[in-house]
Amino acid sequence: MLTPADQPAHRRRPGAIMGAMARSNYEPPADAARLFANNRRAVLALDKLRGPLRETAVREMRAGATIGDLARLTGYSNEFFRRLAREAGIERRRPPTRGRNSDPSD
Incomplete structure (x- = not known):
C-alpha cells in the first residue's frame, strides 16, 4: 500500500x-x-533512482564508460545515454556515421 509520501501530488491538467x-x-x-x-511501486522506485542514475552515468562516461556499456548494464537504450552525454557536454569518441553531423564526402 502506498503511503502519502509515495503518492505524487495531483495537479489539474488543462482540459481535464x-x-x-x-x-x-x-x-x-x-x-x-x-x-x-506492484507496477506503481516499481514506477515510484524508478522515479527515486532517476537523479542518482543520471549523475552516476555522467560521472562514469567522463571516466571512460561508453554509452553501449551503460545501456547494457541498465537496460536503457543507447539513445538515452547519447542524449545524456550531449546534455552534459561530453565529447564523442568517434564522429557520427549518419545524420547531419556525418562526413559529407560519403
Missing part, C-alpha cells in the same frame, strides 16, 4: 474533465489490483 465523469466505481479483480500496485 472534472466532476462525475472523471471517476468511476471500477474495482479491479484481486490479481489485477496486485499487478497494478
